[in-house]
Amino acid sequence: MSTIAAFYGGKSILITGATGFLGKVLMEKLFRTSPDLKVIYILVRPKAGQTLQQRVVQILNSKLFEKAKEVCPNVHEKIRAVYADLNQNDLAISKGDMQELLSCTNIVFHCAATVRFNDHLRHAVQLNVTATQKLLLMASQMPKLEAFIHISTAFSNCNLKHIDEVIYPCPVEPKKIIDSMEWLDDAIIDEITPKLIGDQPNTYTYTKALGEMVVQQEGGNLNVAIVRPSIVGATWQEPFPGWVDNLNGPSGLIIATGKGFLRALRATPMAVADVIPVDIVVNLTLAVGWYTAVQRPKSTLIYHCTSGNLNPCYWGKMGFQVLATFEKIPFERAFRRPNADLTSNTFTTQYWNAVSHWAPAIIYDFYLRLTGRKPRMTKLMNRLLRTVSMLEYFINRSWEWSTCNTEMLMSKLSPEDQRVFNFDVRQLNWLEYIENYVLGIKKYLLKEDMAGIPEAKQHLKRLRNIHYLFNTALFLIAWRLLMARSQMARNVWFFICPPYNL
């Protein structure tokens, strides 16, 4: 019997961000491995016209939860959605709900965050820093609390090259930042943001670093631990391979490549692609929850959940394997044939942007206009290239994360726990993982039917023929222009295609 699974039995667990990518997989694993847990409280806000209950039902009825529901048929009864908005001063939790949460909770997993790189600093601070502070305050009033696990990111100190499992101080105290966000207006915040974030690439990594400092400063008397995952990708094994439900990390760019929109990327082929499957992150997080509660380490331990130092994959290899998978499993209705180059040279990137991105988009929009339709490709390309520019920072550098605490924890697990809560990234076969990732994107994100693969392959053949035809026409036009100016070009032409009357 797994010690960790048994530990969560009978527990009341509070999860923030349970409707997000990581949160859903965390809940699923808890229900599947510890069906006798008492209750999972989730802090949820209504969204996109859906009530809390509708959101929960939608999540529980998704394919992700099929296995969990076999093991724990009464998941609906064990999940309690609590109305909350982490952007509000009092988190918008009602008095009654607050009392229940304070008196019953045993473990807190704080996953909620804004993960958008370009979020306004005020909003990013509210969610990634102030809300963390408020949750810690709540946690300090929970008499039954055994552990508070905060999910951060391995990139919270990405201004450093080598990152240890410690909290690095930020130049300006989080409290000062929180205070100033309350009275500064948006225009001033916009102006000072670059100065505040300094050598951090965006407001996300900056506020996640501030969030960690808050945990250190205000989690003093609590049993706290921090998990820092790198780039979280689709599931590796559990509950089934390739599950993913959002565009974050590599997923959006894999779609853009598979659909033929993205044909070149400024990336360093030999830079480490520190992607980590979401089920590995969840297994480590649950093991950390158990260890923190049972062993009560004296200080706040930080656990890096990364792949680079134990089983590195590189962006070049990843890109190559993604393209190879498209040969077998193409996406439907591609704009162009998937084929992309990684280049680390800015000039080459600009060249490919002009030739492979803007030119086809302009030509296609011209065609749409001619046929009386609304042009849309240049707009889409604009958005895509803006997104790519936001991600470029992370695909042109490598980082080294030490993983001493993570390895220490692995050594403390029984063989059964190492199997059930496997976070040993050395066992991951990248080629297999990437293939399943692409397949998962096709099935769960794009919702494409596997039966459509032959038609998708036919479509790619047609695109290839159009491509050859277009290039031939372009070459002939260029040569015709050259012939008008150069005797040599004329000679070559007449040598290859002699006139009939000769």
Ligand SMILES: CCCCCCCCCCCCCCCCCCCCCCCCCCCCCC(=O)SCCNC(=O)CCNC(=O)[C@H](O)C(C)(C)COP(=O)(O)OP(=O)(O)OC[C@H]1O[C@@H](n2cnc3c(N)ncnc32)[C@H](O)[C@@H]1OP(=O)(O)O
């Ligand atoms: C040796 C030689 C070898 C040679 C080999 C040759 C082969 C070469 C082959 C190359 C092939 C390449 C294949 C592809 C391979 C994969 C490459 C992957 C690169 C992946 C890079 C990932 C880097 C991630 C780094 C993360 C580090 C930090 C980790 C974390 O802790 S945070 C979690 C991650 N967070 C994110 O990913 C958030 C990202 N999103 C944002 O910040 C924002 O959404 C935004 C992208 C900045 C856009 O913001 P906007 O305000 O402009 O708009 P909005 O958010 O409303 O979205 C606009 C539309 O864009 C869509 N969209 C959103 N996110 C993405 C996305 N990530 N990718 C694509 N599209 C996205 C969104 O849906 C909107 O669309 P609409 O609804 O239609 O309008």
Ligand SMILES: NC(=O)C1=CN([C@@H]2O[C@H](COP(=O)(O)OP(=O)(O)OC[C@H]3O[C@@H](n4cnc5c(N)ncnc54)[C@H](OP(=O)(O)O)[C@@H]3O)[C@@H](O)[C@H]2O)C=CC1
């Ligand atoms: N994805 C990744 O690559 C990485 C993620 N991380 C960290 O992992 C954690 C989870 O990330 P991930 O699951 O990918 O992110 P998602 O964007 O998928 O999920 C974010 C979650 O936070 C919730 N949330 C956001 N704003 C509020 C709010 N105002 N009130 C209540 N809830 C809110 C969202 O709820 P709603 O559904 O209502 O929007 C959602 O449940 C984060 O802390 C992130 O920093 C770390 C490294 C990499």
